[in-house]
Structure formats: C-alpha cells, structure tokens
Amino acid sequence: MTHSGLLAFVTTAKYADGMPLYRQEGILQRIGCDIPRATLASWMIRCSELVTPVINMMREKMLEGPIIQCDETPIQVLKVPGKKPTSKSFMWVTARWDEDGKKIVLYEFASSRSSEVPLRIFKGYRGYVQTDGYEGYSPLGLVPGIVHVGDWVHVRRKFMEALKGQKAGAKATFAEHALDAIKNLYRIEHSCSTSSERLHARQTQSKQIVEDLRSWLDSAMHKVPPKSLTGQALAYMDSQWPKLIRFLNDPIIGLDTNIVENSIRPFALGRKAWMFSDTVKGANASAALYSLVITARANGIEPYDYLAHLFSELPKAVSANEIEALLPWNFSTRY
Structure with a gap:
C-alpha cells in the first residue's frame, strides 16, 4: 500500500509546483526510490478516482x-x-x-x-x-x-491594445477616454469596504459614468474605422454592454473575472513544464487534482498537508457528513 504522504508529495509537486512526473522520477531515483513515471501516472489517476466524492460535493x-x-x-x-x-x-x-x-x-x-x-x-x-x-x-x-x-477587464484590454497600436506622440484618443472611464469605475469600487457602500456608490457615482460612457460610445462608433483596433474595441464594448452594466444593481457582482483568471494561472505555469496530457483519463485526473490543490491554496491551506490528510482519511469516510468534513475549506492542520 502506498503511503498517503508519498502520494501527497507527488501530487503537490506536479499540480502545485509544476514538476512533471518524468522529473520526479529522476529525483526519486537519486534518493534510492526507483518508481517509473508510468507508475507515478497510474497513482495520479487512482488518486483522482479516490477523491471523486469530494469533487462531486465541491461541485454541489x-x-x-x-x-x-x-x-x-x-x-x-x-x-x-x-x-x-x-x-x-x-x-x-x-x-x-x-x-x-x-x-x-x-x-x-x-x-x-x-x-x-x-x-x-x-x-x-x-x-x-x-x-x-x-x-x-x-x-x-x-x-x-x-x-x-460581463467583464470590464476584457474591455479594458481591448482598448489597451488599441492604445499600444498607435504611433508614439499621438494626441488623446478614443482609447484613452474609455480607459479613463473604466479606471474611474475601479477607483469607486476600491473606495468601498461594505456591500451597502458599494451599492450606494454604484447608484450615485458609477451609474453616471456608465451613462456618459454609453453616450460617448454611440457617438464614437461612427467616427472610428470599424476594422481598426480602436473600432474593434468599441464594437466589443457595444456587444457586451447589457452584461457589463448589470453590476450597477447588485453589490455581489464584481467588475471582472480576475478571480477565475488567477485560478487558471497555476495550471498555465504547469502546462509549460509538462506540455500535454497523454490520455483523456489523465486529463480528467489533472482536473480533479488541480481542483483540490488550487482550492486549498485559495483558502490559505498548504496543499501537501491537506492532500496527505485527505488521502489518509477519505477511504474511511462513509457518510455525507464525513465527506463534507474533508472539503478543503474545512481542513485544519491540527489533526
């Protein structure tokens, strides 16, 4: 039987630290552990199958x-x-x-x-x-x-691309106007510390900025070549408009999708190292184990500690309450 600590080490090294299994194979060999990468890969798949009840409950x-x-x-x-x-x-x-x-x-x-x-x-x-x-x-x-x-960050990026594409020394542009307005929306958001403050500020300050931006957009779209970078940015904002303004009426809606984008970055960094998955089963295993590692990190938990505990205790869990106790945000290092 493979020790839960070793399984947690291999899982953390790959999914938290971006270390491919072939590199881990070499590291383990240097300390006297001859474990082929095929074996390590099969362990990851078995671990992902083991944690299925936890992943299903996280999805719920x-x-x-x-x-x-x-x-x-x-x-x-x-x-x-x-x-x-x-x-x-x-x-x-x-x-x-x-x-x-x-x-x-x-x-x-x-x-x-x-x-x-x-x-x-x-x-x-x-x-x-x-x-x-x-x-x-x-x-x-x-x-x-x-x-x-919708997501205001992607709108901002479109106008940033348009601004970068202009010649040096160009005068104030349509892109700069849009970027200034979006910057003001973020400034207002950052000045609020509670939901009630946020909603009040949106209704009394952000709403006017948005209304002015809409009037400006209607005019600007007729003054800029549609195939230019600025024209494409204007068209993008126009197409997203109904979704972009929904934040005004509910304080739980943020301005952007930065939370999920930041959650993708560890995967993107790991992908540069291991480059591809061999099979669909392996990709599904990666999805499950990344879910646990990134959720643990998001909740301020050391992934290795959590996974070692999970791999040890999950086989003993038989009830929904016992599985729920093993969800990442319920973990305590004092076990």
Whole structure:
C-alpha cells in the first residue's frame, strides 16, 4: 500500500509546483526510490478516482453560490478519440468566492470549446454567471434562472491594445477616454469596504459614468474605422454592454473575472513544464487534482498537508457528513 504522504508529495509537486512526473522520477531515483513515471501516472489517476466524492460535493457547493465565474484555457491531449494529437482540448474553470471567506475552484476537462460545455457545467444552476466575451458563453443568458454578467477587464484590454497600436506622440484618443472611464469605475469600487457602500456608490457615482460612457460610445462608433483596433474595441464594448452594466444593481457582482483568471494561472505555469496530457483519463485526473490543490491554496491551506490528510482519511469516510468534513475549506492542520 502506498503511503498517503508519498502520494501527497507527488501530487503537490506536479499540480502545485509544476514538476512533471518524468522529473520526479529522476529525483526519486537519486534518493534510492526507483518508481517509473508510468507508475507515478497510474497513482495520479487512482488518486483522482479516490477523491471523486469530494469533487462531486465541491461541485454541489459551487452551484449553491449566488455568483460563479467561468473561464477556459487550452490543453493538448494526445489521445482524444476522433481528434488529432495536435488538436486543442480545454480545461474549463469555475470559481466561487464567498464573502464569508470560503473559496471554491473547480477544473473540468472537455475536448471542445463549444457552448454545450458551459451549458452542461451550469445545468440546474440559478444565479449570476460571470465570463469574458467569448461567444460560447452566450447561450447561458437564455437559460431560465441564469443571469449572464460581463467583464470590464476584457474591455479594458481591448482598448489597451488599441492604445499600444498607435504611433508614439499621438494626441488623446478614443482609447484613452474609455480607459479613463473604466479606471474611474475601479477607483469607486476600491473606495468601498461594505456591500451597502458599494451599492450606494454604484447608484450615485458609477451609474453616471456608465451613462456618459454609453453616450460617448454611440457617438464614437461612427467616427472610428470599424476594422481598426480602436473600432474593434468599441464594437466589443457595444456587444457586451447589457452584461457589463448589470453590476450597477447588485453589490455581489464584481467588475471582472480576475478571480477565475488567477485560478487558471497555476495550471498555465504547469502546462509549460509538462506540455500535454497523454490520455483523456489523465486529463480528467489533472482536473480533479488541480481542483483540490488550487482550492486549498485559495483558502490559505498548504496543499501537501491537506492532500496527505485527505488521502489518509477519505477511504474511511462513509457518510455525507464525513465527506463534507474533508472539503478543503474545512481542513485544519491540527489533526
């Protein structure tokens, strides 16, 4: 029987520290442990199967939240039925940040980027879903009970690209006007410390900025070539407008999807090291184990400590209450 501490070490090294299994194989050999990478890979798959009850309960808790952010990032999986080894698959990531401090991050592998994936992820959900402007999310806004919310950061990025694309020494531009307005929206947000303050500030200050920005946008769209970077930024903001302004009426809605984007970064860093997954089963294993590692980190918990405890105690858990006690945010190092 493999010790839970060794399993936690291998899992943490790969999913928290971005160390591929072939490197771990070499490190273990240097200390006298001859464990082939194929064995390490099979351990990761078995661990992901073991934690299925925890992942399922985390998903249930995720869908109880009033607002969930979602994003996706590419992953290459060599052996996806019906696809070439060089084709792209995707990790879809959802994140829920509660005001009481509980944080949940879930990864889910899918072989496509189609709208069917978010529709499946959010099946049965009622609440806000906040995303960037990728068109694959649009069908969510047609689902009864779901309110689709936009992301001001992606609007800002479009105008930043337009500003960078201009010649040095250019005069004040349309892009600068939009960026100044968005900066003011963030300034107002940062000045608020409570939900009631935030809602009041949005209604008395942000709302006027948004209304002025809408009037400016209607005028600017007729003055800028549509194929220019600025024209594309204006068109993007216009297409996202109904979703962008929903933050004005509910303080639980943030201005952006930075929470879920930040949750993707550890995966992106790890991907640079291990580059691809071999099989769908391996990609699914990575999704489950990344979910645990990143959720633990988000809640201020050392992933190794949590995983060692989880791998040791989960086989003993038989009731829903015992499984719930093993969720990352319920973990204490004093065990």
